[in-house]
Amino acid sequence: MTPNPASPLPPPTERRRLREAGSLTQDQLAERLGIPGRTVHAWETGRTTPRGRRREAYVALLAELSRVEAKVTDRPDKHPALPEPAPAAAPLTPAQAFDALYGFCAPALVRQAYLLCGRRGLASESVERAFQLAWQRWPEVAVDRDPAGWVRATAYEYALSPWHRLRPSHRHPEPPPRDADDRALQDVLLELPPPYRRTLLLHDGVGLGLPETAAETEASTPATAGRLLHAREVIAGRLPELADPPVLHRRLAELASAERLNPPGPPAVRTDGERRSRFWTRTAIASTVALIGATTFTLRTAPTHYEPPVPAGVRVQGVPPRVALGPLSQEETRLRTKLRRAAAHGPERLLPVSR
Template identity: 75%
Template sequence: MTRSHRPGRQTDLTPAQAFDALYAFCAPALVRQAYLLTGRREAAREAVERAFHLAWQRWPEVARDPDPAGWVRAAAHECALSPWDRLRPRHRHPEPPPADPAHRALLQALRDLPPPHRRTLVLYDGVGLDLPETAAETEASTPATAHRLLYAREAVAARLPELAAPGVLHRRLTEVASAERLRATAPTSVRTNCERRARFWTRAAMAFTASLIATTALTLRTAPTHYEPPVPPGETVQGLPPRVAPGPLSQREARLRAKLRSQVVRGPDRLLPVPR
C-alpha cells in the first residue's frame, strides 16, 4: 500500500461508504496476512472481522487517523495472535493442511516462532514495511525489531535452507498466502454484525444495571434500621445451682395437686369471695 492512497478519508463519502471502501481495499490482504500468522483459515477470517468491528465502533478515530489501513492492520494482527483464541472450541479441531508440502513446512516454521518474531517477519518480509515502520507497529524499538527479524530469519532458514535469502522468503510467503482460497466477508455483513453486537451488549448492560438498582432498593427496604447487639452466651455463676427445667410430676405430687384443686372451691368461708 502506498501512503498517498488512504481509503476512508474522502470527505464526500458517508461513514458507511468510507468504511466499505477501506474494507474492500484492505480486507483481502489482511486475511492472507492473518493466515500466515495463525496457519488457520477460519481464524484468519475472524481476526480480520474483529479488527473491522473495532474500526467501525471507533470510526471517528479511525477516519481521522493518518493511516487507517495501518490502524486496521495492527488490530487484525493483534487479534490473530491473541492467546485467547486457542481456548475457542472451533479452533481445537484441526483444519486440512495445504496441499503443497513446501507450504505446510513454511507454515509450521512460522507457527513455531514466538508471536512477536512471527509478526515482525510477516510485516517486514511479507507486507514489505521498512524497519522503523515495523518497529512502530509492533510497539518495539528499532534495535529490538532488528534482533527479532534476524532471529526469525535464522530460525526459518535452519529448517528450510532454501529460504535463507530474503527475496526468496518474500516470494514464498506471498505464494503461501495466495494459494489458499481466503475470502473476506462482505462489508455490509461486518457492519451489521457489529451493530447487532453493540445493541446486544447495550441491552445487557441496561438489564444488569436495572437488576442492580432493584437489588439495592430491596436491600435498603428490608435491611434493619438499627443495630441489635448479639445475645451473649450464658455463663455459670459460682455458688448458685443451675436452674433446672421442670420435669413431669411424680404420683405423690400429682395426687397433691389434684387434692388442692378439688378443695379450693369448697374451702373455708374466708377463702371464698364475698358476693356483693
C-alpha cells in the first residue's frame, strides 16, 4: 500500500522521543491505538512502518503528543515531519502550561513511583513534590528540552530518598498487591538496590534507551548496562518466566496499572507549592533577622579592647613561711619559764588562785 502523502510520519527516533516526552510506555501507547505492544517497538526501531488506518491513528496520536509538548514548553517550533496544528487564539499562561504538563504526566509518574518505593502514599507525595518544585522553577522547566524528564527525575529522587525510612508512617508496612504474581514481582523489585531498581524501571519499564537511562541516572553507559544486566539476572533467578525483557516490560506495566493511584488536581498542587514556598521564605527571613539581631547584640556588648586574663597566683617574696606547731627550742623554753615566773610578782598583774 502506498503511504498517504497527507499523513507524514516522523523518523523512528522522533516517534520514540515523543512517546517518552509524554511519559507513555510502549504498552500504554499500544493500548490507546488498540495494537500489540511489540508493534509499537517495531515502529520505533524502524523495523516496520505502519500502514492504512493504523498509520493514520499513529500519526494523529504523535501530532497530539507534539502539540502538548509545544504547549508545555511554550515554544513555537514543531517537528517538520508532523502536521502543523491550528494556530492558537491566545498563548497559554504559565498556569495553563503547567496544568497541561501535569495532566499529561502525573498519572503515569505516580504508577512509576509506586514501582520504585512500593508505597502508595509516598508515590503520590513524590509526584506532588516534584511538580511543586517544577512550578517554583517554571521559567527554567518551561524551556527545558524535556520537561517531562525533568519532573520524572525529581520524582524518582524523592521517592528513593533514604530519609523516608525515619518517618513514623514508614514503620508499618503497606498492604501488598492482591495478585500473588504481582506480590512476587514487587518483592523482587524492592530487594534490588535503588540505583539498579531505577535503571531497570527506566529502561525496561518506561522504555528509555541505554544512553538516555545513563544520562538520567547520572552514570556512565557501561555502569548503567551492568546495573541493568544484574537487575535482570536477579529477577530471572527468582521469577524465571520474566527472563525475557519484553515479558518483563509487560509485567511491570501490569503491576503499575493494578493500583488505582489518583494524584491531586494541578490547581491544588500549585496552591500547595506556593504556600510551601511562602512558608520557607518567611522562615529564611526570620532566621536572617534573628542572626542579624544576635550579631548586633554581640557587637554592642563585646569589649572594645583586649583584657589579658588574670595570671595564676605566684608566691610573694620576703614573707617568712608559716610554720606548724611543734616542740619548743631551748631558748623558747627559757623564755616561757621566765614569763611564767614574772607573772606571779608585781602589782600590775593578778594571779588566779585555785580553791
